[in-house]
Amino acid sequence: MVTSLPDPGGDPQLQALTTLTGWRQFATEMPAVPQLLDGQVWQGLDPGKRVAYDDDRIAHHSRLLVVQTPAVREVVTTGRRLAYLNKTAHYGRCGLIVSGPARTGKTTAMTQLGKTIEVIHRRRHPGSRNDIPVVYITVPPAATPKMIAAEFARFLGLPLTRRANITDIIEAVCGVCADTRTSVICVDEIHNLNIATRAGAEASDTLKYFSERIPATFVFAGISVERAGLLSGARGEQIAGRFTMVRTGPFGQDQQWITLIAALEGSLRLHRHRPGTLPQLGGYLHRRTHGMIGSLLWLIRSAAIQAVTDGTEKITRKDLDAIQVDIASQTARPQPGGTR
Ligand SMILES: Nc1ncnc2c1ncn2[C@@H]1O[C@H](COP(=O)(O)OP(=O)(O)OP(=O)(O)O)[C@@H](O)[C@H]1O
Ligand SMILES: [Mg+2]
Numbered sequence: 001m002v003t004s005l006p007d008p009g010g011d012p013q014l015q016a017l018t019t020l021t022g023w024r025q026f027a028t029e030m031p032a033v034p035q036l037l038d039g040q041v042w043q044g045l046d047p048g049k050r051v052a053y054d055d056d057r058i059a060h061h062s063r064l065l066v067v068q069t070p071a072v073r074e075v076v077t078t079g080r081r082l083a084y085l086n087k088t089a090h091y092g093r094c095g096l097i098v099s100g101p102a103r104t105g106k107t108t109a110m111t112q113l114g115k116t117i118e119v120i121h122r123r124r125h126p127g128s129r130n131d132i133p134v135v136y137i138t139v140p141p142a143a144t145p146k147m148i149a150a151e152f153a154r155f156l157g158l159p160l161t162r163r164a165n166i167t168d169i170i171e172a173v174c175g176v177c178a179d180t181r182t183s184v185i186c187v188d189e190i191h192n193l194n195i196a197t198r199a200g201a202e203a204s205d206t207l208k209y210f211s212e213r214i215p216a217t218f219v220f221a222g223i224s225v226e227r228a229g230l231l232s233g234a235r236g237e238q239i240a241g242r243f244t245m246v247r248t249g250p251f252g253q254d255q256q257w258i259t260l261i262a263a264l265e266g267s268l269r270l271h272r273h274r275p276g277t278l279p280q281l282g283g284y285l286h287r288r289t290h291g292m293i294g295s296l297l298w299l300i301r302s303a304a305i306q307a308v309t310d311g312t313e314k315i316t317r318k319d320l321d322a323i324q325v326d327i328a329s330q331t332a333r334p335q336p337g338g339t340r
Contacts, residue, residue, distance in 0.1 A: 061304035075109035095218040099225035100248030103294025132180035145206035190222035250291035272313040
């Protein structure tokens with residue numbers, strides 16, 4: 001009898017990544033960027049074609065692109081290096097923690113590392129289509145050991161029988177990971193582990209046990225991990241001693257911020273947008289978003305979709321003024337620091 005598994009909740013995009021099918025789709029997809037039609041051709045489109053053309057551009061603007069920010073670069077470079085080092089280690093493997101405030105790009109950086117590892121593996125072993133080089137799970141709120149084990153099982157598509165105990169699940173997960181040459185395991189939302197509670201401390205031990213049993217590089221991501229208590233106490237020290245930390249944070253009002261905005265502007269597919277407008281609004285955009293990449297993406301994606309739907313086909317300061325950013329950006333200023 002197959003029981004239903006805990007729902008990871010929250011973001012539907014994250015949810016999709018926590019199954020093998022969803023992850024593989026993400027790891028292999030190269031989202032097509034729509035071509036901007038010549039002005040006359042665009043004006044001459046019949047209504048049906050125009051709707052399809054606009055829908056494509058709206059879908060593109062709702063994603064935009066992943067910018068190679070310093071955080072993405074550091075997580076990918078460090079993660080790849082650790083994965084190589086760990087290949088020959090029989091015990092005491094090292095891991096990576098990506099830590100920072102909410103919506104500073106932790107999941108994006110971690111999943112880009114996973115995608116890179118997956119692409120390299122597929123290239124190196126073209127005949128091993130059933131391999132699972134990367135596992136991606138999220139820690140559910142108030143996680144217990146069994147919930148952690150079940151998240152692994154769910155990703156791998158292992159059926160969970162009602163009678164299965166945690167040892168059975170762990171054995172099955174470790175077996176599949178060994179057989180399918182898993183080399184990187186991403187564990188997101190690690191702040192949901194509350195090691196101040198007994199169940200939370202045991203869940204953290206379960207993760208540690210998995211990291212000892214599976215010869216893979218573990219990557220943890222979560223909100224301000226050092227403050228969540230994961231790294232304190234005897235158990236925490238063990239983790240801290242073996243993990244490299246990459247901190248994410250808000251951008252300063254500097255060249256990296258302008259480069260980020262210019263990259264996003266370069267991916268817009270709008271007919272009347274004047275290139276250079278958004279980088280020139282760098283100071284304004286920083287005030288609006290406090291340098292938070294999540295808020296910036298929200299603002300620019302929203303304005304770009306609006307520009308297609310209302311036909312203005314450009315983004316100006318007035319258009320940006322009309323869009324509200326998230327509540328966090330409207331109120332508290334996050335602490336600077338970390339890799340942006
Ligand atoms: N390098 C990047 N390029 C483009 N967009 C990015 C990048 N990093 C983050 N974003 C965007 O910023 C938003 C927040 O990013 P992400 O979800 O990775 O942050 P997070 O730190 O994991 O957030 P949370 O704390 O809520 O888990 C997303 O919409 C994401 O698409
Ligand atoms: Mg995240």
